[in-house]
Amino acid sequence: xxxxxxxxxxxxxxxxxxxxxxxxxxxxxxxxxxxxxxxxxxxxxxxxxxxxxxxxxxxxxxxxxxxxxxxxxxxxxxxxxxxxxxxxxxxxxxxxxxxxxxxxxxxxxxxxxxxxxxxxxxxxxxxxxxxxxxxxxxxxxxxxxxxxxxxx
Numbered sequence: 001x002x003x004x005x006x007x008x009x010x011x012x013x014x015x016x017x018x019x020x021x022x023x024x025x026x027x028x029x030x031x032x033x034x035x036x037x038x039x040x041x042x043x044x045x046x047x048x049x050x051x052x053x054x055x056x057x058x059x060x061x062x063x064x065x066x067x068x069x070x071x072x073x074x075x076x077x078x079x080x081x082x083x084x085x086x087x088x089x090x091x092x093x094x095x096x097x098x099x100x101x102x103x104x105x106x107x108x109x110x111x112x113x114x115x116x117x118x119x120x121x122x123x124x125x126x127x128x129x130x131x132x133x134x135x136x137x138x139x140x141x142x143x144x145x146x147x148x149x150x151x152x
Contacts, residue, residue: 028125035121039114044077046118049086049103053111057090057102086110 036046047067064074078101081087086107092098103111126134
């Protein structure tokens, strides 16, 4: 059912889809964040641990790109994780401007402890949809995102 009936069939349909997508994302994100806060982490901190835990060490610039955040914000997130002993910076001996971030043993242990718990939480949230529906939604969202990334 469409929520608007003012702009023409195609525009009303697109607006209705956008509202539903935004509301679903907001609700899903809030439920995910509640779980992340239970680990005494912020969402950006959790995201950095997740990226490093799954992909291994990487340059700060790559982390910024993966997390869709600015360099200044990423520096603060990494600073706070470093204070907790969860990550460490490795300076390139040839070019000291190049900084790689990696999990410490403590950070790796935390990642291994909490990520499976978070994955179970996400599975529970997604279980509102059948596995087939999850696959179809994933396919459609990828199609939408990929299609839009080429749009100006």
